[in-house]
Amino acid sequence: MKHNFGAGPCILPAKVLDQAADAVRDFNGIGLSILEISHRTPEFEAVINETQDLVKELLGMPAGYSVIFLQGGASTQFSMLAMNFLQQDKKAAYLDTGFFSLKAIKEALFFGQVEIVASSKDKDYYYVPTGYQIPSEAAYFHYCSNNTIEGTEVFSVPATNIPVICDMSSDIFSRPIDVADFDLIYAGAQKNMGPAGMTLVVIKNSLLEKIQREVPSMSDYRIYIDNNSMFNTPPVFSIYVAMLNLRWLKEKGGVAQQEVENIAKSGLLYKEIDRNTLFYGLANPTDRSRMNVTFKAKDPALEAEFLDFASTKGIVGIKGYPSAGGFRVSLYNALPISSVEVLVKCMQDFETYILNKQVSLKNEVTV
């Protein structure tokens, strides 16, 4: 039994994995694998339509929005959204909250000017800036709602009268949002939605009127909408597993119920980090992410030892991002609270073990 705290591709519900495995052998009893059916079959059309409907229902989407599925991950969206919506003579406003927001900024610069409205770089991105102004003449405002590497989350949507574009790769479907606050939401699937290989985009149809640049077909949001995400062969299996996963989320009560669980899971872990004498949290308490919990050992020499200690309990995926160091514990939707309990117990046992070791060392020296 593994407790998978990986940052993505990450844990998926056991039930979803079972259903996916069955469909790889025989999809819905039709005598063919989900891997070997054409996307132009009625069987797959039912899959893609149900996946869209589940996205709409779970996000409580109002009318006037489209749901499309693309390839290339959020990283492809970084450039594609600017190619479509950063008009030649305009600048775009970006909030700089860390590693992935910076990547988005870098790609936007291929297409126009960027104004960084605020940055938390001064404190290694361990807080979310507030009190900044978003210029009303900018083409759009872009931010990343959850920063996987740094462990911060932006819980309230910044107020502005310009289009809001949000990278929700790592916290979509983790809590209720008001889609009406956004003009474009994008998310790589490999956290709360499904396996790697698919990107979800939710787009307000009126935003499409802002496209001025001529863009290649595979970079044109309108082409995806007009072709129900099947202008070319879509990532059939990734969409199918996302459908299974969203069904699972709906059955358990949707994003409202999921938020309750995510608050409980992250609360339990942050409480232990704050209590445990060996560790300290990295993110500003009010900006702490419920998805990715970052912390370090007060004595850096203990970090490798804790990783070993934890791995003997079946705990995997808690090593921090290389550039950040320390630990990053991801608590995505499919992770049960029992896994968090195992980790908390492990942190407590490790504390006892280390303290005892220090006491016995002290005794030896004293003797």
Added chain:
Amino acid sequence: MKHNFGAGPCILPAKVLDQAADAVRDFNGIGLSILEISHRTPEFEAVINETQDLVKELLGMPAGYSVIFLQGGASTQFSMLAMNFLQQDKKAAYLDTGFFSLKAIKEALFFGQVEIVASSKDKDYYYVPTGYQIPSEAAYFHYCSNNTIEGTEVFSVPATNIPVICDMSSDIFSRPIDVADFDLIYAGAQKNMGPAGMTLVVIKNSLLEKIQREVPSMSDYRIYIDNNSMFNTPPVFSIYVAMLNLRWLKEKGGVAQQEVENIAKSGLLYKEIDRNTLFYGLANPTDRSRMNVTFKAKDPALEAEFLDFASTKGIVGIKGYPSAGGFRVSLYNALPISSVEVLVKCMQDFETYILNKQVSLKNEVTV
């Protein structure tokens, strides 16, 4: 038991599907699914490296080439290759052999000028042009080696001194090629390589020196090479299944053995098309594709009837592309010759059934 003649996503070997299903439940016995492991694990690094090695070995790749895996299908390559290699002041030379070659041309036009060196449009693309000149000052020459919709295949590489770029989406790994003839080969995975969601690119490293335009990271071949195709999260599962499929191809004797089988399979079917009094082939005999066999009924009224007749024998995926009509039978690597035998027998039975019906109708009228 289904006989899957679909054009893609298409049939995969039963053994590969079994292994893939097992890995969705538990990957290599590590207690995690292949869908929930990070691409930054040693386990996945072994997968991507073995997949690359198998591509190199099966294609007999010389030194000086790189193998990368991308997302977005061949359709994304249509624009990406032009963005990288069609320099501002140059034109690119394209061979127009049908539906997908035209799509590639359309996307190249976003980045520069295109010269169509030859086209078979005059005969609905049912032949491959020859005897044309490729301008030596063009940035590159592009062609599609197998035309899935029309059912033609380009068996010899056109001679030229400029870089050759080839869309091999539907015949890669179906027969030996000399990689040294090409500067860039690309292929959507969902025919002879694996499930949809991954694109293979084989690129001559010296071609990279021709990149002049500044391109976004996810459209820059150099970024994929420098990051071993993991600049961002790759399509983990699609790459894994491609590895299983290429292992299967290697075990059975590689592309040379596969070509023998593909000649036998397509030969059997074309022989029946030529013999059967009800059908006729669409492609010029010397340009007939071994992967996609296109034909029609001499009496169009019989086509729907034959589709029904065939479906009762478990035959699926033989309906022609909507714009082409008739039938398209795909004979990709994983399709066993026994399925072709079933189809041939079905065509013969259908002929007998129709001829008998006509005889009995004639008798009724005579009486």
